[in-house]
Amino acid sequence: MSDPKIPRGEFDPDDLLHLSAKRILVTGGAGFLGSHLCAALLKQGHEVLCADNFFTGRRGNLRHLLGNPRFEVMRHDVTFPLYAEVDEIYNLACPASPFHYQHDPVQTTKTAVHGAINMLGLAKRVGARILQASTSEIYGDPQVHPQTEDYVGYVNPIGKRSCYDEGKRCAETLFFDYHRQHGIEIKVARIFNTYGPNMHPDDGRVVSNFIMQALAGEPITIYGKGDQTRSFCFVSDLIDGLMRLMGSPSEVTGPINLGNPVELSIRQLAETIIRMTGSTSKLVFETLPQDDPIKRQPDITRARNLLDWTPKVQLEEGLETTIEYFSKIVAATQGAAERK
Template sequence: MKIKKRAIVTGGAGFLGSHLCERLLQLEYEVLCVDNYFTGRRANVEHLLTNTSFELMRHDITFPLYVEADEIYNLACPASPVHYQFDPVQTTKVNVMGAINMLGLAKRVKARIFQASTSEVYGNPAVHPQPESYRGDVNPIGIRSCYDEGKRCAETLFFDYYRQHNVDIKVARIFNTYGPRMHPNDGRVVSNFIMQSLKGEDITIYGDGMQTRSFCYVDDLINGFLALMSAPRDVTGPINLGNPGEFTMRDLAEKTIEMTGSSSKIVYLPLPEDDPMQRKPDLTLAKRALEWEPKIRLEQGLAETIKYFEKYVYE
């Protein structure tokens, strides 16, 4: 009888976590999904509960976790400004204390551990596109700092555990990702635009709409996670994972209106503090070290995401 690998996914009931749990089960892992439901939702993993290789645990990783595992995926953290600014102290705690607790667990059980870091570590970048060697331009005392600096500190901890305790680490810097199971009210641009379009409401763009983002479909991103986790031990990262296709906010709004057949109008509001003007991954390292790059075009991914969000409006 084949012995299955055991994986822990913190934040496993969230948008990315639920897709990762699903894929790991398909790869015949035993999966422990850990979530405190601050932004994650049980509904995201309900369809997995009948799988005997899947277990769901309500737990906050700012407290230690005493379990066994071969691999740990640390995804726990609210990822949208609306959610992480709601309780900034807790956001910093989950990034820093959560990382310490998960790294301590990885050290104890000798597990390989993955950190879901973020392109936000680059802040409002002066280099474009952003390579992993760029150290960023981050405001340490702004309203986004709980997330930006929290993730930067988590990366520091991962590399200190790697150097000091020889923990087997993998660090991915995730760029904007979208797809089914995004929270409909998370305040992120794709979910905002789709929900506003489907309801026929004005689409709100902050600033002049010329700031750019790169959007990666969730299936591509999960492939990147798995490629990094299966890479040789010396491929620690940080490695950018995202889609280099670059779109202005105005482009995205117009495309969303067109694809939903909406009558929504675009309105412009002031730009929030420290909102970056451009964001695009340099994927040179991911292509070379992981032989990974995204395959799914924005139109294809948006069509799947719109289909998912339609149930919130029409059912």
């Protein structure tokens, strides 16, 4: 006869599905990309520890995940060491929009550099594989088009954008030095413009700016003549690329460009959003900011060959979902204002 004082665990058949699950740390996990990554990892059955200092990340991005017993949220700034037992680390922590990273440029550089040092130190201590969310800003205002991973960039080290550009470049240096010196398993992804739900409506990025202005019927602000180009990748495609890179053989370190190679001008993007929202907004043109890249298009040959990855979501399909997301925010905001 069993002793009633001895607790008996309840067996859940779903536990068998998670015997090979990993414990994964996502820094910046409450941000735009981080929240989508956390959701995708949980869907695969992993345990996820989300670390975020909530400077740009938002708890609302995680609301639908909080009831999951395999998900944990920790308020933490990566400029300080973090101690946890994990199998993999996705280092996404850092403001990514010019509006946010120029707000406190010193802290931005600290986040990129000290954050990389602390996460690499954790990876070294626990033997974890670690992925760095780097950026197309590594290339600066590129003199090579489209941008391949062996292009070393054309970056102003003392400009207003350099806190982010050079911070991310230094982080890549640290990753490869830790790999060579300590044998850390690293993955480096250079992320190009990405958009989709969970973007902050006021983060200053071009897609969110244009959609919010169009929904409000306000003039759409274009810097320069609007002939500068970008390539926009929908968030689900980008997350798939990150996870494929993390799961690739150890000899695949990167850097690997992740982005949509379809290039269009900023003016074309604005006109597309006006048409899709049915907006009456007009275009207004202002001075181009310092060091704003004129052309941006990824060469994704490496991603195709090494990860069997290519974006699947077409621009208008992704914009439709993103416009719907921002429309709900606008409606909720207006409803709250009316109730006051």
